[in-house]
Each structure stands twice: as structure tokens, then as C-alpha cells.
Amino acid sequence: MTGPEVLQDTPHRRVVRVGDTVRRPLHPWSPAIHELLRHLEAVGFPHAPRVLGIDAEGREVLTYLEGDSGPQAWARVVDESGLVGMARLLRDLHAAVREFRPRGDAVWAGRVAAPRAGELICHGDFGPWNLVWRGTRPVGILDWDYAWPNRPLHDVAYALEYVAPFRPDDECVRWLRYPGTPDRRRRVELFAEAYGLTSTDGLVDEVIAQQQQVLDRARRLAAEGREPQLTWERDGVLTETAARITWSRQHRHLFTGGR
The missing domain is CATH 3.30.200 (Phosphorylase Kinase; domain 1)
Incomplete structure (x- = not known):
């Protein structure tokens, strides 16, 4: 060894x-x-x-899952084949956990409660950096610490925040490896179709709602003294996260084709 x-x-x-x-x-x-x-x-x-x-x-x-992950993952999902592969992997994950019933005393990072009707155990942190990639094909899922009971659409919305992405143009180019302004509406539609949704109606609002839910979870964990959320709060990361939610609300039209 x-x-x-x-x-x-x-x-x-x-x-x-x-x-x-x-x-x-x-x-x-x-x-x-x-x-x-x-x-x-x-x-x-x-x-x-x-x-x-x-x-x-x-x-x-x-x-250990062999492949690329972390910062290298951002470029993989810019390609539409990577985007579609990520959506299909999430669809397959949700199919695999649909019948899973955790013990009644199970403790999750997000909440302490059994799944309600219409919920399953979501990954809770399904972003490109937590996937293992081989080329533009995602082959593994890492870092399950934030799995929690939620509606399947939560994972979809969480992923879309990062792969649509719900970020300003300059950040898309400078940090997320896009060659130019992403066609956000098309990317939302491609992801939704590959996952198996028949419509994108209401999906943008779902993304904004999950942004708020994840921020609330981070604040709760920080209040409990958990890391890295406590450091995020001290360093202003959670304030930046709140500002991103404001950006999403103000730029809904970029994802829906409206004004």
C-alpha cells in the first residue's frame, strides 16, 4: 500500500x-x-x-473513485454532453434511492426528520466539483455529507444553480470556464429534458428557493458551531451567498426568455 x-x-x-x-x-x-x-x-x-x-x-x-473532480470539473460541464450526462446521472441516482427508507432515528446535516410524502434522500450537494469525470462523462458522485430528505426537484434545482449557471457573465467566463455568455435558457432546458422533466415551468423559482434553503441550512450549521459553515459565516461567505440569491431574483429573465 x-x-x-x-x-x-x-x-x-x-x-x-x-x-x-x-x-x-x-x-x-x-x-x-x-x-x-x-x-x-x-x-x-x-x-x-x-x-x-x-x-x-x-x-x-x-x-476511491478514479477520475477527475474538484476544480477540474467546471470545464467538463460547460460542454453540453457533460451537462446532459450530469442530469442523467442525477436521474439514475434518484431512481436508485427511491425505495430507500432510512432508520427512524437517522440524523442528517440538513434536518432531523424522516422523509415525508414525495421526498427521498437527496445528495444535497450535487455540483460538478462533487462528481468524478472521465472526459465529459460523469462516472461517480463524491461527498455525501449533505444528503438529506427533500423533494427530488431540490437536487435538480441545486445542480442548475451551478450548471445553468445562476452567475453573472463575467464570473462564468473568469471562473467557470465558459468561452463567452452561456445560453442559460437552453442549458436549463437540456438539463431538465435529460433528467426526465416534461416542462421547465416554475423551475427557475425552484432554483431560487433551494438557494435560500441551502443558505438557511448553512446558517443553522454555523449556529451549531459546525465547520466549514462557521468559518463561512465569519469570512462573509454567507453574506455573498445571500447576494447571489438577490442576483438570481433580479435576473430571472436570463433563464426564461422573458424580461
Whole structure:
């Protein structure tokens, strides 16, 4: 077995690769996440890491998924084939978890409550950086810490915030690897169709609603002293997130074709 390779090193989370495994710190919601991952393994979903146990240092041990992720992922989803592949992967994930029923005492980062009617366990952080890519094909899903019970449309809206994207033109070009102004309306329509939605009516408002819901979750975790949300609050990241929600409300027309 080769020595550890540091994949992420922050004050609140040090993630290392050891051979074909990944070692990550545990959280209060880790038992629920492990139950979810074991369900995905049992139903044959091939795009999630497998839980191998807890190591001697008290870290969870997961299988390593080979491919590109993190900052490299942004360029992959600019291509429409990457966009469509991401939507289809999310569709397949939701099909795999539809029958999953977690234990009644399961604790999630977002809330402590069983799924309600019409809900399933969403990934909760389904952005390009948390996918494993081979070329423009997403082949794996990482970082399940923010999985929580919600409507499937929550994951769709969360992804669309980043892949439509709900960001100003200069940010799309400077940071998100777009060659120019993205055709946001077309990208929303392509993602929705690939996922299996028959209409995009109301979808922009769903994106804005999930932005607010995720901000509320981050504020709640910060209030509990959780990291990285506590640092985000201290460094003004949550204030910037609130400003992005305002931008989304003011620029709805970019996604709907209206004014």
C-alpha cells in the first residue's frame, strides 16, 4: 500500500487517499450516510463509493473513485454532453434511492426528520466539483455529507444553480470556464429534458428557493458551531451567498426568455 495522498487539507477536514481507499473525518450524520451508501451498493448503483468501515484513527474508509473532480470539473460541464450526462446521472441516482427508507432515528446535516410524502434522500450537494469525470462523462458522485430528505426537484434545482449557471457573465467566463455568455435558457432546458422533466415551468423559482434553503441550512450549521459553515459565516461567505440569491431574483429573465 502506498503512502497517504492528501486530497483536501483544511482545519476542519483532512481527506487522504491511502491506496484504493479514501479516509475522511466522521460527523454526527455519518451513520445515516453510511446506511445510504450501503443501500446504493445493495441495489447495484455503481457511481457511489463503498463504505469499508472505520480505521484506527476514527476516520471513515471509503473506496476511491478514479477520475477527475474538484476544480477540474467546471470545464467538463460547460460542454453540453457533460451537462446532459450530469442530469442523467442525477436521474439514475434518484431512481436508485427511491425505495430507500432510512432508520427512524437517522440524523442528517440538513434536518432531523424522516422523509415525508414525495421526498427521498437527496445528495444535497450535487455540483460538478462533487462528481468524478472521465472526459465529459460523469462516472461517480463524491461527498455525501449533505444528503438529506427533500423533494427530488431540490437536487435538480441545486445542480442548475451551478450548471445553468445562476452567475453573472463575467464570473462564468473568469471562473467557470465558459468561452463567452452561456445560453442559460437552453442549458436549463437540456438539463431538465435529460433528467426526465416534461416542462421547465416554475423551475427557475425552484432554483431560487433551494438557494435560500441551502443558505438557511448553512446558517443553522454555523449556529451549531459546525465547520466549514462557521468559518463561512465569519469570512462573509454567507453574506455573498445571500447576494447571489438577490442576483438570481433580479435576473430571472436570463433563464426564461422573458424580461
